[in-house]
Amino acid sequence: MSERRAKSAQIGAGVAVAAILCCGFFVGRGESLPPQHSGQVSTRANKNEELLRVAGEAGRRGGRIVIALKAEPKTLNPMIAADTPSREVISTMQADLVHINRATQLTEPALAKSWKISTDGLQYTLTLRQGLKFSDGHPVDMEDVLFTFRVYLDEAVHATQRDLLIVGGKPITVRKVDAQTVTVAFAKPYGVGERIFDGLAILPRHLLETAYKEGKLAQSGALGTAAHQWAGLGAFRFKEYVAGQRLVLERNPYYWKTDEQGNRLPYLDEIVFLFVPSADAQVLRFQSGETDMISRLGAENFSVLSRQARDYTMADAGPGLEYNFLFFNLNDLGEKAPPEMARKQAWFRSEKFRQAVSLAIDREAIVRLVYQGRGAALWGPVTPGNARWANTAIRYPGRSLDKSRQLLAEAGFRAENGDAGEPKLVDADGKPVEFSIITSSSNTDRAKMATLLQDDLKQLGIRVQVVPLELRSLIDRVTQTKEYDACVLGIASFDADPNPEMNVWLSSGGMHLWNPSQKHPATSWEAEIDRLMEQQLTATNTVERKKLYDRVQEILVEHQPMIFLASPDILVGAKKNIGNFHPAVLEPYVLWNVEQLYQRNGPENARR
Amino acid sequence: MSARSRLVICAAVLGALHVAVACAGFLAPYDPTAQDREHPYAPPMRLHFVDTRGGVHLRPFAYAQGLRAGSFDEYEENVARAIPVRFFVSGAPYRVLGVLALRLHLFGGDAPVYLLGTDGYGRDLLSRMLFGGQVSLLAGLIGAGLTLSIGLCIGAAAGFWGGWKDEVLMRVAELFLALPWIYLLFAMRAFLPLAVPPVKAFLLVVVVIGAVGWARPARMVRGIVLSAKERNFVRAARGFGATGGYLLRRHILPETGNVVLTQAAVLVPQFVLAEMTLSFLGLGVPEPVPSWGNLLASLQHYNVLASYWWMYLPAFAMVPFFLGYLVLASLLQGSSRTPKIEEASNWV
Numbered sequence: 001m002s003e004r005r006a007k008s009a010q011i012g013a014g015v016a017v018a019a020i021l022c023c024g025f026f027v028g029r030g031e032s033l034p035p036q037h038s039g040q041v042s043t044r045a046n047k048n049e050e051l052l053r054v055a056g057e058a059g060r061r062g063g064r065i066v067i068a069l070k071a072e073p074k075t076l077n078p079m080i081a082a083d084t085p086s087r088e089v090i091s092t093m094q095a096d097l098v099h100i101n102r103a104t105q106l107t108e109p110a111l112a113k114s115w116k117i118s119t120d121g122l123q124y125t126l127t128l129r130q131g132l133k134f135s136d137g138h139p140v141d142m143e144d145v146l147f148t149f150r151v152y153l154d155e156a157v158h159a160t161q162r163d164l165l166i167v168g169g170k171p172i173t174v175r176k177v178d179a180q181t182v183t184v185a186f187a188k189p190y191g192v193g194e195r196i197f198d199g200l201a202i203l204p205r206h207l208l209e210t211a212y213k214e215g216k217l218a219q220s221g222a223l224g225t226a227a228h229q230w231a232g233l234g235a236f237r238f239k240e241y242v243a244g245q246r247l248v249l250e251r252n253p254y255y256w257k258t259d260e261q262g263n264r265l266p267y268l269d270e271i272v273f274l275f276v277p278s279a280d281a282q283v284l285r286f287q288s289g290e291t292d293m294i295s296r297l298g299a300e301n302f303s304v305l306s307r308q309a310r311d312y313t314m315a316d317a318g319p320g321l322e323y324n325f326l327f328f329n330l331n332d333l334g335e336k337a338p339p340e341m342a343r344k345q346a347w348f349r350s351e352k353f354r355q356a357v358s359l360a361i362d363r364e365a366i367v368r369l370v371y372q373g374r375g376a377a378l379w380g381p382v383t384p385g386n387a388r389w390a391n392t393a394i395r396y397p398g399r400s401l402d403k404s405r406q407l408l409a410e411a412g413f414r415a416e417n418g419d420a421g422e423p424k425l426v427d428a429d430g431k432p433v434e435f436s437i438i439t440s441s442s443n444t445d446r447a448k449m450a451t452l453l454q455d456d457l458k459q460l461g462i463r464v465q466v467v468p469l470e471l472r473s474l475i476d477r478v479t480q481t482k483e484y485d486a487c488v489l490g491i492a493s494f495d496a497d498p499n500p501e502m503n504v505w506l507s508s509g510g511m512h513l514w515n516p517s518q519k520h521p522a523t524s525w526e527a528e529i530d531r532l533m534e535q536q537l538t539a540t541n542t543v544e545r546k547k548l549y550d551r552v553q554e555i556l557v558e559h560q561p562m563i564f565l566a567s568p569d570i571l572v573g574a575k576k577n578i579g580n581f582h583p584a585v586l587e588p589y590v591l592w593n594v595e596q597l598y599q600r601n602g603p604e605n606a607r608r
Numbered sequence: 609m610s611a612r613s614r615l616v617i618c619a620a621v622l623g624a625l626h627v628a629v630a631c632a633g634f635l636a637p638y639d640p641t642a643q644d645r646e647h648p649y650a651p652p653m654r655l656h657f658v659d660t661r662g663g664v665h666l667r668p669f670a671y672a673q674g675l676r677a678g679s680f681d682e683y684e685e686n687v688a689r690a691i692p693v694r695f696f697v698s699g700a701p702y703r704v705l706g707v708l709a710l711r712l713h714l715f716g717g718d719a720p721v722y723l724l725g726t727d728g729y730g731r732d733l734l735s736r737m738l739f740g741g742q743v744s745l746l747a748g749l750i751g752a753g754l755t756l757s758i759g760l761c762i763g764a765a766a767g768f769w770g771g772w773k774d775e776v777l778m779r780v781a782e783l784f785l786a787l788p789w790i791y792l793l794f795a796m797r798a799f800l801p802l803a804v805p806p807v808k809a810f811l812l813v814v815v816v817i818g819a820v821g822w823a824r825p826a827r828m829v830r831g832i833v834l835s836a837k838e839r840n841f842v843r844a845a846r847g848f849g850a851t852g853g854y855l856l857r858r859h860i861l862p863e864t865g866n867v868v869l870t871q872a873a874v875l876v877p878q879f880v881l882a883e884m885t886l887s888f889l890g891l892g893v894p895e896p897v898p899s900w901g902n903l904l905a906s907l908q909h910y911n912v913l914a915s916y917w918w919m920y921l922p923a924f925a926m927v928p929f930f931l932g933y934l935v936l937a938s939l940l941q942g943s944s945r946t947p948k949i950e951e952a953s954n955w956v
Contacts, residue, residue, distance in 0.1 A: 279910075373680055467894065485802075
């Protein structure tokens with residue numbers, strides 16, 4: 001089940017990374033809380049430190065939590081991390097200038113205590129917090145910030161963040177104003193606003209500059225790195241890595257946040273990440289008390305755990321941002337296409353055919369049988385979990401086989417009597433309508449959806465074969481060889497904003513799955529989506545952006561290039577002993593407030 | 609009980625089981641692929657003869673099951689609604705042995721009666737088990753038949769003609785023994801086009817495993833042929849001018865009969881297992897076609913193991929088949945005393 005979310009990490013490192021860093025919502029000016037001036041060096045703030053005070057239940061110091069990861073992180077280096085485990089670990093070890101609060105989905109001051117926007121919207125002025133130190137005790141200064149942007153923007157480094165820092169075709173320019181202030185200028189107004197800074201980890205120049213000059217930056221931050229050679233500004237720092245078993249992080253004593261009493265965060269001494277590849281094994285470990293928290297749960301395992309819950313709480317955080325959909329092969333295959341494929345594509349290109357298929361799908365059954373009711377039926381790409389961007393004017397009309405048959409008849413299809421009285425749909429040439437749907441064999445949820453679709457379409461007389469494929473060969477068929485009829489896939493965005501999805505909706509995008517990387521938009525409505533998406537990118541007004549994106553959603557629903565199916569809830573669990581457990585629908589679901597998590601009964605009980 | 613009567617009983621039981629599977633359409637109340645989306649993971653229904661008021665009925669009945677409000681998989685019996693079981697009812701269409709189209713079912717009810725419960729799509733497990741047996745047993749029989757016929761031909765040829773032919777054939781057999789067939793299948797599947805109908809693709813796969821597995825029986829047959837061709841009665845026949853073909857047909861191959869039968873009894877379950885392994889790994893028959901392998905595949909998931917005990921039932925249903933075949937194999941082995949050869953040699 002965890003494969004469900006793992007999927008999109010592969011289908012588009014692009015979207016994945018884009019999403020983490022992303023963007024979009026203009027919330028105005030950030031204000032930081034007044035600095036704290038009390039207490040001792042280690043647990044309280046120093047005089048010259050401007051620490052960020054965060055609201056929340058006051059916890060107790062000490063203890064550790066154990067969490068399972070489905071795979072070993074590939075790296076600790078935020079510049080090259082593309083896989084989910086790496087990103088999850090890095091999020092606890094690094095910090096950004098401005099951060100998106102995963103619960104409120106709004107921006108908050110982080111390393112920058114405040115920021116200002118110029119009236120033309122082209123320039124941001126950020127003021128750095130005073131007295132910041134990296135997790136190795138080395139002070140942070142403006143040179144670190146400048147170094148960070150230089151590295152991210154350097155083409156030779158191939159940082160995954162680079163694409164996001166290109167606005168209006170030009171890289172952003174970063175200039176130092178004084179020791180605490182920096183300006184960031186865009187070539188064009190940028191609708192995303194200060195969200196662009198989320199996920200841009202500020203890097204330690206003193207540790208990385210040599211590697212950067214030697215051009216070896218991509219090699220640094222490997223898991224074998226010695227703990228003292230790696231530092232960040234996150235709540236935890238690297239302690240130990242045992243290949244194949246675990247990764248241990250320890251408390252960063254120089255962290256820049258305090259609780260409401262002025263105690264320096266984080267509360268926990270250690271986080272231990274265990275590597276447990278199978279979802280079922282993760283459930284068993286959690287059940288036996290070996291791990292303290294579990295996220296990325298499938299509905300079925302969630303209900304098993306809920307049924308037997310004793311010393312842990314299970315939480316349904318509500319619909320997430322993942323959307324699953326069916327799409328047909330609408331690629332222009334040119335001359336090389338076999339005649340059979342050309343015939344099938346003639347059906348797929350018919351909008352009425354796609355609408356008929358869409359109307360025949362029992363989405364409620366998908367939610368009930370695949371997600372055990374812990375999900376939402378989808379009619380458009382924006383899930384109910386993303387209330388801010390969903391176009392509420394678009395309503396799911398419900399399943400209607402009659403309407404569906406009517407549309408098929410209008411499109412020239414005929415229903416005949418087939419074997420044993422079952423209906424059989426034939427096209428205008430009398431050829432039976434049959435196609436195959438490919439799905440990822442490792443994703444049981446989507447395989448189940450495909451089996452339900454197969455049965456839904458059988459009632460229209462369409463014979464569907466479900467072909468489970470290994471994920472990599474599936475992606476290869478969809479994006480490279482284009483040898484497939486239809487496919488069920490899902491995309492999970494990492495931010496609510498539409499911007500990380502640019503490469504899904506733009507006709508030139510590599511993730512424009514039904515017909516990727518087009519030179520010119522193949523249809524007029526794809527051209528319109530292109531235009532609207534480009535417009536919303538530079539519109540600085542949220543209302544305006546929402547209006548443009550609403551229109552994009554309308555077009556998608558009208559033309560059904562993707563037939564949206566359902567979206568699962570974010571399901572997580574934690575021991576009752578863990579304080580401040582507030583799961584969010586944005587990644588990292590349970591670790592986003594890691595600095596505030598604590599063991600209620602104190603460290604003595606938490607030790608194993 | 610004599611060995612012979614045990615053999616007869618064993619064969620009769622196995623035969624009955626095969627007939628049951630062959631007549632799956634009649635015995636199964638529903639279409640194995642029909643989804644009842646209101647009843648996912650419904651537990652087996654109990655048949656009653658006595659109702660809640662103590663009234664005794666001759667016709668068995670079940671109480672309707674409904675999902676408990678707000679639950680996904682917890683059912684409660686609705687004692688107000690009894691579903692009498694009716695026999696010889698008309699229902700979902702099916703074909704007997706792929707030819708005869710019928711609608712007659714052994715039993716059914718006005719509302720669904722799930723004697724062994726349903727799976728995650730609300731499909732009747734009993735129907736799936738019976739129909740699944742068709743695919744799995746067919747795989748076993750075709751696979752074993754193919755393997756044995758190839759093995760018999762090659763083994764007999766190698767043993768009878770000997771010399772360099774024997775050398776070559778046996779080295780090739782060793783090569784085949786060393787083939788990692790599971791990887792071979794992965795490779796095969798990758799080369800098949802996407803849209804091969806599931807059953808056809810699967811039979812192709814069975815044919816391949818069948819064709820690859822000939823080496824072991826071939827070596828056994830060769831051993832017997834080698835010893836049989838030196839027997840006195842064979843020599844005598846040769847002396848009377850019998851040709852090679854006649855000798856093989858008339859005198860030598862009959863000697864291998866017991867070994868071939870024993871091998872068949874061992875190989876059939878082996879190929880059924882192979883089908884199950886493949887389906888378990890997702891290489892066999894795809895959804896929604898049932899086979900024993902993909903019935904078991906759902907047990908891979910922890911939640912199914914932990915929550916729905918009736919999903920284990922297909923595993924138990926296979927036990928009599930395997931047991932039957934293995935008992936048959938051991939009985940056949942016990943009876944193969946090679947009497948003919950001994951008696952024949954005494955006469956000379």
